Amino acid sequence: MQILTNPSDSVGAESESWQKTMRTAIRDVKSLRKRLNLPPDPTAAGAADSFELFAPLPFVDRIKPGDESDPLLLQLLPTAAEEQSPAHFLADPLQESDASLSTGVLKKYAGRALLIVTGACAIHCRYCFRRHFPYSDNSASGADLQDALTAIADDDSVEEVILSGGDPLTVVDQTLSNLIASLESIPHVRRIRIHTRLPIMIPSRVTDVFVELLKHSPLEKVVVIHANHANEFDADVAEALSKLKSTGATLLNQTVLLKGVNDDAQKLIELSKRLLSVGVMPYYLHQLDQVIGAAHFEVPEETGKRLITEMRAALPGFAVPRYVREIPGEPNKTVLA
Ligand code: SF4
Numbered sequence: 001m002q003i004l005t006n007p008s009d010s011v012g013a014e015s016e017s018w019q020k021t022m023r024t025a026i027r028d029v030k031s032l033r034k035r036l037n038l039p040p041d042p043t044a045a046g047a048a049d050s051f052e053l054f055a056p057l058p059f060v061d062r063i064k065p066g067d068e069s070d071p072l073l074l075q076l077l078p079t080a081a082e083e084q085s086p087a088h089f090l091a092d093p094l095q096e097s098d099a100s101l102s103t104g105v106l107k108k109y110a111g112r113a114l115l116i117v118t119g120a121c122a123i124h125c126r127y128c129f130r131r132h133f134p135y136s137d138n139s140a141s142g143a144d145l146q147d148a149l150t151a152i153a154d155d156d157s158v159e160e161v162i163l164s165g166g167d168p169l170t171v172v173d174q175t176l177s178n179l180i181a182s183l184e185s186i187p188h189v190r191r192i193r194i195h196t197r198l199p200i201m202i203p204s205r206v207t208d209v210f211v212e213l214l215k216h217s218p219l220e221k222v223v224v225i226h227a228n229h230a231n232e233f234d235a236d237v238a239e240a241l242s243k244l245k246s247t248g249a250t251l252l253n254q255t256v257l258l259k260g261v262n263d264d265a266q267k268l269i270e271l272s273k274r275l276l277s278v279g280v281m282p283y284y285l286h287q288l289d290q291v292i293g294a295a296h297f298e299v300p301e302e303t304g305k306r307l308i309t310e311m312r313a314a315l316p317g318f319a320v321p322r323y324v325r326e327i328p329g330e331p332n333k334t335v336l337a
Pocket of ligand 1: 130165226
């Protein structure tokens with residue numbers, strides 16, 4: 001097995017472009033609200049302290065100014081509601097700390113290992129189930145990467161490696177190239193799956209270098225994006241997804257059912273139609289994981305089931321995502337409808 005860990009990036013103009021967009025993301029509530037013509041909200045300080053705001057400008061530009069209830073804004077704006085958390089909302093709702101195979105490697109399901117490539121993301125989703133995850137002790141980066149790859153190489157039941165985080169596409173192309181080459185050299189690894197929001201947050205992240213890298217990998221490739229509302233798509237996102245599709249990767253989407261964002265059948269139907277129009281199959285509709293700070297986003301399961309029924313009446317079967325919840329310790333996700 002070849003293990004490469006030197007992350008010197010081949011910095012071209014396109015690489016500089018997305019990295020600059022990461023660096024210029026809005027990180028404080030006051031600036032974001034001012035940019036969107038919203039009045040100051042001093043009550044949000046506690047929430048922003050516990051989980052920093054991170055809002056990249058290409059996504060912010062899709063938010064309607066002056067609208068406190070914009071479905072994209074709600075996903076990233078810290079609010080005082082995050083500090084009202086019922087006791088059954090937990091820091092590690094999926095008990096992921098029990099599923100560690102090695103530092104930065106989780107094995108929750110048969111045949112699959114999840115590699116935590118980084119703790120960095122291109123957005124801080126307020127409902128994220130890993131918002132309290134101790135990334136500094138649990139990422140397969142630096143010296144821990146070699147141990148992580150060895151753990152995967154030593155477990156010949158692992159056919160699929162899920163690159164996760166954080167968002168693995170916040171890592172530069174050269175590092176991804178080295179990582180994918182290392183996985184290609186493990187005989188029992190057949191497939192990589194990349195979980196990412198970056199093609200939506202910062203479409204320029206889908207660089208030509210990354211596209212060529214995926215295109216030429218002999219592994220089977222699946223890219224799972226994460227979109228919650230049709231307004232997240234614009235021409236640049238569609239182009240990024242089209243480039244990803246050209247690599248031969250299967251493109252899937254996962255959505256989290258979120259109060260105020262998409263708990264409405266018409267919104268979910270519109271999202272499915274938009275996904276299909278850009279070549280992405282609706283995959284999962286997740287029931288919210290009960291993480292501290294996200295209780296105000298929770299939608300009752302009965303509502304979720306009704307929404308799926310309404311989607312089924314309006315869409316072909318392949319356009320209706322599976323409505324699921326993850327229950328810690330279960331051998332697979334639990335289908336709710
Ligand atoms: S992009 Fe994914 S990992 Fe990052 S904050 Fe959002 S939900 Fe969490």
